[in-house]
Structures are given as C-alpha cells and as structure tokens.
Amino acid sequence: MGTWDELDTQVNVSLDTSELDELIQLLDGDPVFTPAIELAEKYKKGIENGAKEGAETIAKRNKSLQELAIATNGTIASMNLITSIEIEELSDTSYLVGTSITHFYPLCVEKGRGEVRPVNAKVLHWFTLSGNEVFSMYSSPAPPRPFVKPAYEQTQSEAQDIIEKSIFNQTIQ
Numbered sequence: 001m002g003t004w005d006e007l008d009t010q011v012n013v014s015l016d017t018s019e020l021d022e023l024i025q026l027l028d029g030d031p032v033f034t035p036a037i038e039l040a041e042k043y044k045k046g047i048e049n050g051a052k053e054g055a056e057t058i059a060k061r062n063k064s065l066q067e068l069a070i071a072t073n074g075t076i077a078s079m080n081l082i083t084s085i086e087i088e089e090l091s092d093t094s095y096l097v098g099t100s101i102t103h104f105y106p107l108c109v110e111k112g113r114g115e116v117r118p119v120n121a122k123v124l125h126w127f128t129l130s131g132n133e134v135f136s137m138y139s140s141p142a143p144p145r146p147f148v149k150p151a152y153e154q155t156q157s158e159a160q161d162i163i164e165k166s167i168f169n170q171t172i173q
Contacts, residue, residue: 001088001098004107007148008098009062009155010090013055013163020044043171050167052092057162058155059087059095065151066097073145075109078129081147098148112144 001008024040027033063085070082081101088096099106116139118124123135 001086001096001100003102004099007106007110008096009148009152011055011059011062011095011097011155013051013058013093015047015051015163015167017044017047020047046171047167050170051163053170054159054163054166055093055095056089057166058159059097061158061162062097062151062155063087065154066147069147069150070109073147075145075147081106081109108142110144110146110148113142115139115141 020040020043024037024044027037027040066085067082070076070085076082081099084099084101084106086098086100088098090096116124117137123137124139126134128134
C-alpha cells in the first residue's frame with residue numbers, strides 16, 4: 001500500500017467448496033435430485049457471499065483497530081497518521097490495510113527508533129507543531145507505540161468468528 005510493506009496487513013479469505021461441487025455434479029442429470037441440487041447451489045452461493053462479506057468485515061475491523069491504537073497510544077501529533085489508514089480491495093475476498101504515508105514516521109511509531117544525532121550536518125533541524133524552529137545536537141529515542149501488530153493480533157483472533165457469522169447470515173437467507 002505505502003512504502004512500508006511491514007505495516008500492511010493483508011486479509012485473504014479462501015474457502016473450499018469442492019465437495020459441494022462434487023455433490024452437485026454427482027446428483028446432476030437425475031430430475032429426482034433437482035431440489036437437492038438447487039439447495040446445494042444455494043448453500044454454495046451463500047458460502048461464497050459470506051466469504052466476500054467476511055473478508056470486507058475483517059479488513060474494516062483491522063482498520064478500526066489500527067485507528068483506535070493510534071488514538072489511544074499517544075501518537076497523535078496531528079491527524080495525519082490516523083487518517084492515513086486505508087483499505088485497498090485486491091479482489092472480492094482479499095484486502096490490504098495500511099498507511100498511505102510514504103515517509104518513515106509510521107514505521108518509527110510502530111517499531112520505535114533510537115537516538116538521532118547529526119551525521120552530515122552540524123545540527124538537527126525541525127519545526128514543532130506550534131511552528132517553533134528547533135536546532136539540536138540530539139533527539140532522544142522514541143519507544144515503540146505499535147498500532148499494526150495489536151490490530152493484527154486482535155483481528156486474527158476474531159477472523160474465524162467473523163467468517164462463520166457472515167456465512168451463516170448468507171446461508172439462512
């Protein structure tokens with residue numbers, strides 16, 4: 001998504017319906033089994049639609065959890081990081097969740113960074129959020145304040161339930 005692949009979370013939902021396909025093929029051709037074939041095809045369609053719905057739900061949940069972590073871990077200097085979390089649809093059942101920021105800030109928030117001292121210049125130079133100009137020989141280390149990893153772990157623990165609920169909702173209709 002952005003520059004930092006390690007900050008991207010990919011959601012892929014893949015379900016095997018080959019046994020239903022085999023059942024449909026086995027029953028096909030005998031009019032006695034037409035109602036069973038129709039039921040199996042309806043169930044297969046429900047599974048496919050549930051996988052699509054579940055994948056999107058997981059991606060949205062992951063995005064929401066990343067935003068929550070950013071909002072609560074003290075990293076909001078501006079709204080740039082929190083508003084940079086996006087979802088990209090790769091296919092019906094595959095999504096990428098990540099930041100659209102291309103500079104190093106999101107990586108420093110997620111993993112932390114060591115102290116910074118000037119290498120090719122005499123001093124470090126930056127502007128604070130209030131617009132004050134700062135010159136310094138040292139910037140202290142920043143501890144990690146992860147937002148991707150906890151969101152990934154939480155989403156991973158919820159994924160199976162989300163998919164099962166999505167399939168159930170689609171197959172009972």
